[in-house]
Amino acid sequence: MMDMSFEKKGRLEDIVVWPGDQEVDKFVYTPGIHGTEFAKGLKDGKILGMKCKDGKVYVPPLTFCPDFSKGEIAEIEGDWVVITYTIVYEDMYGNFLEKPKVIGFLKPVNGEGGLIHYLNVPIEKINIGLTVRPVFKEERVGNINDIKYFE
Amino acid sequence: MNHSMKEVPGIGLKSSEMYSLIGLLEDRPKARYDFSAGPTVSKFLLGLKEGKILGKKCPRCGRIFVPPRSYCEWCHVATSEWVEVPQTGIIHTAVVSYISAKRQRLEKPEVVGIVRLDVPGYKDKEYEFAGLFHRICIDPKLVVTGEAIGMRVKVRWKPKEERKASILDIECFEPIG
Amino acid sequence: MRPNIFMKDRVAIVGAGITKFMRRSLETPRELAWEAATQALDSAGLTLKDIDCVVTGSAPDTFDGVHFKGEYIADGSGGISKPITRVYVGGGTGVFIPDAGFWHVASGLCKKVLVLGEEKMSPAHPHPQYVFKYIWDPILERPLEPNLIWIFAMEMRRYMTKCGAQKEDIALVSVKNKRNALDHPSALIPANITVEDVLNSELLVWPVNLLDISPVTDGAVALVMTSEDVARKLTDTPVWVDGIGFTLENQHWYNRELSFPRYLNYAARMAYKMAGIERPWKEIDVAEPYDPFDYKELHHIEGLMLARPCEAWKLVKEGYFNRDGELPTSPSGGLLGVGNPIAAAGVMKVAELYWQLRYEAGKRQVKKAVHKAVANAWGDLMQAGTVIVLSN
Numbered sequence: 094m095m096d097m098s099f100e101k102k103g104r105l106e107d108i109v110v111w112p113g114d115q116e117v118d119k120f121v122y123t124p125g126i127h128g129t130e131f132a133k134g135l136k137d138g139k140i141l142g143m144k145c146k147d148g149k150v151y152v153p154p155l156t157f158c159p160d161f162s163k164g165e166i167a168e169i170e171g172d173w174v175v176i177t178y179t180i181v182y183e184d185m186y187g188n189f190l191e192k193p194k195v196i197g198f199l200k201p202v203n204g205e206g207g208l209i210h211y212l213n214v215p216i217e218k219i220n221i222g223l224t225v226r227p228v229f230k231e232e233r234v235g236n237i238n239d240i241k242y243f244e
Numbered sequence: 245m246n247h248s249m250k251e252v253p254g255i256g257l258k259s260s261e262m263y264s265l266i267g268l269l270e271d272r273p274k275a276r277y278d279f280s281a282g283p284t285v286s287k288f289l290l291g292l293k294e295g296k297i298l299g300k301k302c303p304r305c306g307r308i309f310v311p312p313r314s315y316c317e318w319c320h321v322a323t324s325e326w327v328e329v330p331q332t333g334i335i336h337t338a339v340v341s342y343i344s345a346k347r348q349r350l351e352k353p354e355v356v357g358i359v360r361l362d363v364p365g366y367k368d369k370e371y372e373f374a375g376l377f378h379r380i381c382i383d384p385k386l387v388v389t390g391e392a393i394g395m396r397v398k399v400r401w402k403p404k405e406e407r408k409a410s411i412l413d414i415e416c417f418e419p420i421g
Numbered sequence: 422m423r424p425n426i427f428m429k430d431r432v433a434i435v436g437a438g439i440t441k442f443m444r445r446s447l448e449t450p451r452e453l454a455w456e457a458a459t460q461a462l463d464s465a466g467l468t469l470k471d472i473d474c475v476v477t478g479s480a481p482d483t484f485d486g487v488h489f490k491g492e493y494i495a496d497g498s499g500g501i502s503k504p505i506t507r508v509y510v511g512g513g514t515g516v517f518i519p520d521a522g523f524w525h526v527a528s529g530l531c532k533k534v535l536v537l538g539e540e541k542m543s544p545a546h547p548h549p550q551y552v553f554k555y556i557w558d559p560i561l562e563r564p565l566e567p568n569l570i571w572i573f574a575m576e577m578r579r580y581m582t583k584c585g586a587q588k589e590d591i592a593l594v595s596v597k598n599k600r601n602a603l604d605h606p607s608a609l610i611p612a613n614i615t616v617e618d619v620l621n622s623e624l625l626v627w628p629v630n631l632l633d634i635s636p637v638t639d640g641a642v643a644l645v646m647t648s649e650d651v652a653r654k655l656t657d658t659p660v661w662v663d664g665i666g667f668t669l670e671n672q673h674w675y676n677r678e679l680s681f682p683r684y685l686n687y688a689a690r691m692a693y694k695m696a697g698i699e700r701p702w703k704e705i706d707v708a709e710p711y712d713p714f715d716y717k718e719l720h721h722i723e724g725l726m727l728a729r730p731c732e733a734w735k736l737v738k739e740g741y742f743n744r745d746g747e748l749p750t751s752p753s754g755g756l757l758g759v760g761n762p763i764a765a766a767g768v769m770k771v772a773e774l775y776w777q778l779r780y781e782a783g784k785r786q787v788k789k790a791v792h793k794a795v796a797n798a799w800g801d802l803m804q805a806g807t808v809i810v811l812s813n
């Protein structure tokens with residue numbers, strides 16, 4: 094038999110630790126073909142989806158449909174429904190938030206897919222199935238935060 | 245792409261076009277890590293602090309690994325014996341870097357390379373050897389002429405009080421004599 | 422080396438698709454994947470519904486800046502609700518993807534496989550080069566603040582010393598490949614350049630200048646691979662996968678010789694054995710050796726045993742590897758000319774051989790008759806060798 098034992102007698106103090114990171118200065122993400130249309134729509138205060146051959150409108154638009162063909166841009170109008178939600182009490186670093194945030198997964202009544210966004214609904218009133226509408230900011234740049242929240 | 249295909253898809257952008265896109269997003273991840281050197285490499289690093297280069301020997305094939313490993317990859321058994329190895333060797337290959345890790349121009353180019361250490365048990369022409377990757381304190385011209393390759397070198401240590409059990413405790417390899 | 426490989430089905434390639442290779446694309450990674458995948462399906466006369474399994478590959482997540490990149494590009498790759506696999510061996514991924522496609526079919530698990538490589542390197546700033554910092558050992562290498570080009574330069578210097586090659590000899594590869602790329606519709610940096618242009622380009626890490634290196638690239642490439650019975654129904658001219666090989670060296674790259682790529686030679690021997698090729702230097706008609714750097718093509722020609730060690734650079738001077746030469750290499754234009762979207766670049770090489778073996782490469786078609794072909798890719802710290810051998 095070979096000696097299979099590794100040295101296990103070391104103490105934690107004998108272990109050298111080297112600090113490091115895994116950083117870049119920044120990542121720059123292009124929005125993509127239909128993503129650019131979606132962003133322009135937000136800037137104009139509209140939520141755009143993608144109409145596919147199955148007649149359904151998918152939000153957000155992804156350029157290609159579930160059947161792999163290219164879809165057409167179409168506006169989504171009407172109400173949205175809360176599919177599920179969560180209440181956030183801490184920020185990313187574990188600090189307690191003064192006012193908890195409500196995050197919802199929201200689906201358009203007239204479409205497929207959906208968005209994740211803030212809900213401006215009192216915590217005691219929030220519920221699955223609640224009907225909500227997007228509220229846009231006054232100044233918009235063309236990203237998802239152009240929607241202030243759903244209420 | 246063959247002759248029967250339609251146009252090649254793809255929308256290429258200039259930098260200015262990309263930065264003027266509506267919907268462009270930027271993000272900066274801030275991940276921090278503490279890398280543990282593990283028991284074997286830790287002992288090697290603590291050896292550097294003492295001004296020693298330590299290798300570890302495989303009980304089956306007798307290879308001495310520098311930097312040391314906990315196991316011999318060839319025999320797949322634990323390495324057993326610690327060996328202090330010579331601080332001399334020859335330059336296996338060397339290059340002159342004019343750019344930083346971020347690809348910015350360096351004011352002063354630096355020479356880096358591989359040193360094949362004078363560790364017993366390896367034959368001259370063997371594919372593997374014991375050695376280190378480090379800075380080399382020589383004139384960059386010697387790299388270009390090729391004189392650097394095969395040159396005998398030894399470790400130049402940092403002053404003892406500045407050493408902190410890191411690969412940087414070695415300042416560089418420098419020519420002997 | 423004795424690869425114990427047992428095959429159920431013979432494997433064919435029946436379609437290929439490619440996007441443009443771009444410095445920065447408007448498309449998201451998943452859109453690039455979709456563009457290449459739809460082209461490949463169209464060329465095979467199939468739709469996504471016909472596909473049984475999907476194999477994807479993409480190099481480090483830190484380029485696209487998206488974790489779980491395999492899952493991220495899954496829908497664009499056509500992999501939703503299907504068995505989907507992402508493989509990854511650094512730069513070796515490109516040829517490892519069709520290697521993996523091969524075993525999906527050869528094992529009998531799937532009959533029709535969509536195989537896709539995608540890379541979007543442009544998101545990482547200040548330069549994608551910086552992301553490579555994280556492939557170095559955090560304890561023994563990263564404190565020296567290395568740039569990835571260092572390791573290539575060291576290997577190239579070693580090759581020059583051992584083989585007696587000069588920078589101008591090696592630059593001929595860059596001249597050849599960029600010229601070949603003039604005929605490739607996806608090419609990012611095709612050009613008619615001279616050896617002097619290479620030697621006078623920006624000096625990065627001696628002996629490596631800017632034009633010795635392939636560029637940062639976004640792009641995607643896809644193939645359709647099927648079993649023999651399916652291939653016979655789809656086309657009269659399938660391209661067969663005769664052999665695959667893939668092996669790894671350890672990460673201790675500075676404890677190795679470097680002038681000869683053993684990581685590749687092991688994989689090549691495995692693939693040739695499976696393909697029944699005993700004298701590759703005589704039997705291979707056209708090759709796509711992996712060329713992220715110009716010397717690397719020479720290195721890989723030797724690792725693939727298409728030339729003796731230290732002789733590839735002499736043969737380049739004689740025009741031996743030109744499109745009208747004895748053994749054309751990188752007729753596509755390679756990574757040096759078409760571009761290097763890492764995982765997609767290797768698939769591009771396999772796609773090129775597919776078109777060459779079907780005599781569909783148009784202006785890029787090599788002059789001689791072709792029957793057998795080989796491509797390889799290499800990955801990580803001189804570690805991963807991936808090989809594929811094709812025939813018509």
